[in-house]
Amino acid sequence: MSWLLSFLDRRVNPVLVKEVRQSVRGRFFRTAFLFALAIAWITTVLVLQEIQGSRDQANGGRVLFLWLHGIFVLTSFIIVPQLANRGMAAEQEENTFDALITSGLAPAKIVAGKMMAALVIQLLFLCAFLPFLSMGFTLYGLDIVISFVLLLFTTAGGFGLALVGIQAACLAKTRASSNLMQGLFTLGIVTCSISWLGFSTGMTLEIGALGLTGWEFFFAVILSLLAWFLFLYWVFAYTVSTITHPEENSSARLRSAAILLSIGMLAGATTQLYFKPDAEGLNAWLVWILLLTAFFHLPSFTSKDSLGRRASADLSLKKWNRPGMGFFLKGGGRGTALFFLCLALPLLLFVFFPSLEARDIKNGALAPIATLLIILAVTGLPAALAASPKASPQKQKLWRFLILFSIPLLSLLAVLTGLLMGEVDAEHPLNAIGFIFGAFDPIHDEPSLSSGGVIFFGLFAIVGFLVGLKRIVRALQETRSTKRAIREGMRPSSE
Amino acid sequence: MTPLLEVRQLTRKFGSLLAVNEASFTIQKGEVWGFIGPNGAGKTTTMRAIATLDLPDEGDVYINGSSVLVEPQKARQTVGFMPDSLGAYSDTTVLEYLDFFARAVGLEPAARKKRIDQVMDFTDLRPLAERMMKSLSKGMSQRLCLAKTLLHDPELLVLDEPAAGLDPRARVEFRELVRALANEGKGVLISSHILSELSEVCDGVVVIEQGKIIRAGGVKQLAKDVSEHELLFIRTLGSIDKLETTLAESRGVVSTRQEREGLVIEFQGSEEEISDLLASLVNQGLKPVEFHWHQVDLEELFLSFTDGNVQ
Numbered sequence: 001m002s003w004l005l006s007f008l009d010r011r012v013n014p015v016l017v018k019e020v021r022q023s024v025r026g027r028f029f030r031t032a033f034l035f036a037l038a039i040a041w042i043t044t045v046l047v048l049q050e051i052q053g054s055r056d057q058a059n060g061g062r063v064l065f066l067w068l069h070g071i072f073v074l075t076s077f078i079i080v081p082q083l084a085n086r087g088m089a090a091e092q093e094e095n096t097f098d099a100l101i102t103s104g105l106a107p108a109k110i111v112a113g114k115m116m117a118a119l120v121i122q123l124l125f126l127c128a129f130l131p132f133l134s135m136g137f138t139l140y141g142l143d144i145v146i147s148f149v150l151l152l153f154t155t156a157g158g159f160g161l162a163l164v165g166i167q168a169a170c171l172a173k174t175r176a177s178s179n180l181m182q183g184l185f186t187l188g189i190v191t192c193s194i195s196w197l198g199f200s201t202g203m204t205l206e207i208g209a210l211g212l213t214g215w216e217f218f219f220a221v222i223l224s225l226l227a228w229f230l231f232l233y234w235v236f237a238y239t240v241s242t243i244t245h246p247e248e249n250s251s252a253r254l255r256s257a258a259i260l261l262s263i264g265m266l267a268g269a270t271t272q273l274y275f276k277p278d279a280e281g282l283n284a285w286l287v288w289i290l291l292l293t294a295f296f297h298l299p300s301f302t303s304k305d306s307l308g309r310r311a312s313a314d315l316s317l318k319k320w321n322r323p324g325m326g327f328f329l330k331g332g333g334r335g336t337a338l339f340f341l342c343l344a345l346p347l348l349l350f351v352f353f354p355s356l357e358a359r360d361i362k363n364g365a366l367a368p369i370a371t372l373l374i375i376l377a378v379t380g381l382p383a384a385l386a387a388s389p390k391a392s393p394q395k396q397k398l399w400r401f402l403i404l405f406s407i408p409l410l411s412l413l414a415v416l417t418g419l420l421m422g423e424v425d426a427e428h429p430l431n432a433i434g435f436i437f438g439a440f441d442p443i444h445d446e447p448s449l450s451s452g453g454v455i456f457f458g459l460f461a462i463v464g465f466l467v468g469l470k471r472i473v474r475a476l477q478e479t480r481s482t483k484r485a486i487r488e489g490m491r492p493s494s495e
Numbered sequence: 496m497t498p499l500l501e502v503r504q505l506t507r508k509f510g511s512l513l514a515v516n517e518a519s520f521t522i523q524k525g526e527v528w529g530f531i532g533p534n535g536a537g538k539t540t541t542m543r544a545i546a547t548l549d550l551p552d553e554g555d556v557y558i559n560g561s562s563v564l565v566e567p568q569k570a571r572q573t574v575g576f577m578p579d580s581l582g583a584y585s586d587t588t589v590l591e592y593l594d595f596f597a598r599a600v601g602l603e604p605a606a607r608k609k610r611i612d613q614v615m616d617f618t619d620l621r622p623l624a625e626r627m628m629k630s631l632s633k634g635m636s637q638r639l640c641l642a643k644t645l646l647h648d649p650e651l652l653v654l655d656e657p658a659a660g661l662d663p664r665a666r667v668e669f670r671e672l673v674r675a676l677a678n679e680g681k682g683v684l685i686s687s688h689i690l691s692e693l694s695e696v697c698d699g700v701v702v703i704e705q706g707k708i709i710r711a712g713g714v715k716q717l718a719k720d721v722s723e724h725e726l727l728f729i730r731t732l733g734s735i736d737k738l739e740t741t742l743a744e745s746r747g748v749v750s751t752r753q754e755r756e757g758l759v760i761e762f763q764g765s766e767e768e769i770s771d772l773l774a775s776l777v778n779q780g781l782k783p784v785e786f787h788w789h790q791v792d793l794e795e796l797f798l799s800f801t802d803g804n805v806q
Contacts, residue, residue: 006604009604010603010604014595014598014599015599017595017598018584018587018591018595021586021587021591022584022585022586022587025586026585026586090585091582094582094583094584094585095578095580095581095582096582096583096584097582098543098546098548098576098578098582099578099582099596099643100599101547101548101571102546102547102548102571102574102575102576103571103596103599103600103647104568104571104572104599104600104601104647105599106568
C-alpha cells in the first residue's frame, strides 16, 4: 500500500492533485454535491412511495432509474463541465496561467490534468449516486445492459463536455470574450443535458424495453464511444495547441466556436427525439455526429492556418507530444486520413443500426453520404478559398467567417427553399434541419425536396466536393514533398 | 564565455504597435541587471519573451546558449520568472501552493520536501505555511512568488516589478534577498520603477524606451557616458552663490549645478588638481563641510538617457 502511495506521489499529474483539491474544497462543488445527494434521496423516496401505491409495478425499476439518471445527467453535463471551465478560466483571470506554463509543465500535461480532475469529480458524483441507482435493480423492468450503457455514455459525455469547457476557457483573451464564451458554453451544456435526457429516456424505453441489445447494439455502442473519443482527442490536441501559442489562437477560436455551435445543433437535433423517442431518430442523431466531425475538421484544409503550422513546427521540434497528435494537428495527408476515419466510424454505425428495424445497408448509408456532400458544398468551398495563396487576409477572414456560419446559412437556405416550395412550416425553424435530412433520408416515404432543390444543393455539392478534393490532393503532395525533404536531410520549415 | 542570458535583436509587434524593437543585451552569471524604462516601454514584453511566455516576431533569446524558440522547456528549467503580481489560487495554502509547483518542476518526494523547506526558510515563509493564499498581504505574496520562482533553483531570475506595492521594510528585505541570490551565482534581471531601489543592487542597467534599447551597460560605465569629466560634490557653510562664483573662476571646472544644499561640479583634471581646487577654496575663505566624488544614480542616468520622460 505504501508502495502504491509512494508511486502515486511520484507519478500523479500535479495539476490533477491541485484541481481536485481546489474543487472539493470549493463552495460550488460542496453545495452542488450535497444538493444532488439530497435530490437523489428525496426522488428515490418519492418514486418508491409512488410505485408502492401503484398497481403496475412492472416498470418500477425503470422509472426510478430514469429519474436518478436524469439527476446524474444534470450533474455530469452541467456541474462537472462548469467546474472544468471555471478552473481553466480562473487560471487566466487570476494570472496563474503564466506560472503554470513557466513551471515546466508541458501544456499537454496541464490540459490532461484538468481533464482527469473533471473525470475524478464526475466519478465522485457517480459513486454517490450508485447506492440509489442500485435500488432500481431490486425492482422490476430495468434492463441492466441499457442502464450500464447509459451511465457509460453519460460519463463519457460529461467528460467530453468538460474538455470542451476547458478549451472554451482557453480561447478568451479578454474579460468580455471570456464572458461570451462562458455564456455560450453554459447555453450549450444546458441544451446538451436536456437533449441527452430526452434521448436516454427514448433509448431506455424503446431499445431497453424491446430487448434490442444484441451484438449489433454493443458494436454500435463501441463505435459511438470510439467516434466520441476520437473527437475529444482532437479537441484535446487543439486545446494544447491553443495554450502553447496564446499569441496565435484565432483559428483555434474558430474551431472552438464551431464545436460549440455544432454541439448546440447536435443537441437541437436530439431534442426532437425527446418528442419522438424511437429508433428511427438515431439516424438523425448519427448524422449530426458525422456533421460535427466534418465541420470541425474542415478549417484544417486551409493551409494558411497558422496555429496548425505552429503546432506542426512544435511537433517537429518535439516541444510537446502525445501519441497520434500529429494526425490531428499536422493536417496534410495524415490529417485528411483521420478526417475520413472519423467519417467512416459513424458510417459503420449505419451499417449495423438499421438491422434493428430490418432496414437495409443501402438505405442506412444514404443519409450520411448525402449529408457529407452538403457539408462539403457549404463549408468546403469557403475553406478551400481561404486556403488559396492568392487570398488576402481580409478575404481569408471573410471565408472563415462563412465556414463558421455555413450551417446556419444552410438552414436558412433550406427554410427559404422550403418556403418557396411550400413544403416547410415557417413556424418551426428547427425543422429546417430536418427538412434537409428529409430530402435525402430514405426512411421518409416521400422525399420532401423537389428536384429543383436537389439540383440546387447538388451543384453546390459538386463544386464544393471538387474544390475540397483538390485541396486534399495538394495537402497530400505537400506531405510527400516534406517527407522527401526530410529524407534528403533538410529540416522541414515551420513556415 | 557563453552569456547566461543573451537577448538578440528581439522584436515583438502587437498589430501596428511595435512593442519591442530589435532589443539586444546580455547578462552573465552572478550579475544583477536593472531593466528600466517608462510604462509601456516594452520591459514586460521583453521579460515575457525571456520567460518563454511570448514568442518574438523576430530575433531570439538564448539562455545558456539555448534558444527559447527551439527549446522552451529547457529554457524554463533555467529561468525563474516572477511576474509583477502573484496569481493566487483559491482554497489553497502557502504550503500546498509550493508543493504543487515543486511537483510541477518534477522534484521527487524527498527532494521536494527539502527544497520547499529551503525556499521557505530563505524567504521567511515558514510561519505562513498553513495560511490561505488569498489572505496574504502584498509583501507576503511577493515573498511567496519569489519562493515559487526559486523552487527549481533557476540560474537566471527574471523579476518584473518585484518591489511594487511593498512597504519600505519589505523593500529592504527584498533587496537583500536579491543580493544574496546574486552572491549564489545567479543572474538577475530586475525591472522596477523605483530606481533608487535598483541603484543599490544592480551591476548594470538596460534602459528601454518605446521598445528600443537606448543604453545597456555597467552602472559605472553608463555614469561615465553621462559625463566625460569627473563629477564632484561640494557643500560649504554660508552662501552658495559665493561658492558658485568662486568655482566659475577656478581652473578645471567645466560646469556646476545645484543639488540639495551644495553643488555638483563637472571637473576636468587629475586628482592632484582636485586637491588643489579644494585647497584654493579654503584659502579663499570658504568653509567646506562636504567634498566627495559624486555618484551618478540610476534616476540621473535614466533622465539623461530618456530626456526626462519618466511616466
